[in-house]
Amino acid sequence: MDERDKPSAAVVRMSREFLSADDAARHAHEQVGKRRDREFVAVIFQRSNQRFVVTEPVDAGTDALEAPPCSRQTPKAGQSTR
Numbered sequence: 584m585d586e587r588d589k590p591s592a593a594v595v596r597m598s599r600e601f602l603s604a605d606d607a608a609r610h611a612h613e614q615v616g617k618r619r620d621r622e623f624v625a626v627i628f629q630r631s632n633q634r635f636v637v638t639e640p641v642d643a644g645t646d647a648l649e650a651p652p653c654s655r656q657t658p659k660a661g662q663s664t665r
Contacts, residue, residue: 600634607637615640 601607604627611625623640630636 596639597628597636598639600630600632600636602634604629604635607635611637611640 622643
């Protein structure tokens with residue numbers, strides 16, 4: 584078996600469908616539980632049937648206690664976000 588025949592390690596598990604993106608985000612947050620010492624990443628998708636699914640949260644590989652704080656500044660009117 585060569586490298587091309589091996590299954591990909593990037594198989595992503597998807598949640599059940601939700602009526603809103605907020606419900607999908609809440610589900611992902613519940614999956615993380617009380618673990619607050621690490622950062623996690625999940626992605627919410629909207630399907631063609633207008634329902635939402637979310638990937639299983641995965642460890643982002645960042646220690647949240649050592650990472651610099653995120654900037655959550657909102658650009659002023661007329662200001663570029665780049």
